[in-house]
Amino acid sequence: GGAAGSSLMKSRTFLAFLTTQDMALFHTLVYLATYWSPYDLVYRTMSTPKHPVRLLCVGADALDGITTLCGAVDKGLKAYPDNWLLPVITGVLMCNTGSVVRWADQRCRGRTAQTFLSAPGSGVSRGVAMSLAYYLFGRVFWGGRHRNAALVALCWLVTAVELAEDVLDVDAFEHVHKPGLALLQLLRRHFHLGPQPLGDKTCS
Incomplete structure (x- = not known):
């Protein structure tokens, strides 16, 4: 992705x-x-939970993902230095491109599917958290003088988190995402914001 x-x-x-x-x-x-x-x-090896080769690939994928995200944030800020919202958009896009590809695949098979825009998952929270962490600690605070140290620390942290997620079969960002999503859905229903979910009788 x-x-x-x-x-x-x-x-x-x-x-x-x-x-x-x-x-x-x-x-x-x-x-x-x-x-x-x-x-x-x-x-079969890659599908086996806690297999050393699988964990090695998970760690490598996590490291590749966070370095790619940070590089994309840097590239965006270089081209548009005044757009402070761009790092967040970049993070969300980088962490959810796979969902768009899966959506296209499902649609080609004649199946119904949703993207992260209509059904945001924890990947949105993950992208926001990682991009903001790099943007603030690597580019904003201290004038960006500690960018390299912030990048190394973030790479270690993200790799450790994703390895723990794979070993424990948990989603570390789900606990952050669910309460926020529940609040937004409550506001949507209460104030009739945007298209209502199918079967919702509150607007009829």
Whole structure:
């Protein structure tokens, strides 16, 4: 999702990142390993909870995700330094591009699906939290002098959190997201904001 999100932010197509030779080769090898390995070994290994190889990949994916997000925030601020809302939008987009791809896949199969815009999940809270943490501690506070230290600390923290989530089978941001979402849904129903959920009789 992160690579596709970066391409989208650069006004390119979702799959534009595959034009880079090493990225195209890497993704091809991953596809072959996942779907064509002997006895389905790779898929079964990656699907086994707490397997060391799976945890190694989860950690690498977490590190790749947070560094990509921070790089996208830096790139956005360089192009539009006065847009203080851009880092948050960047974080939300980077953490939810995968949901858009899954939505498109489900729609192509004739199934109903929703994106994070109509059904925001904890990925929204995750994107907001990570982008704000980097923006404030890496770019705003102390004039950005401690940007590198903030980036390293955030990389360690995010990697540790996502590893713990995978081991414990929990969503660390769900406890933050659920109360906020419940409050917004209450306000929507009470003040009749936007389209009401199907089956809601309060507006009739």
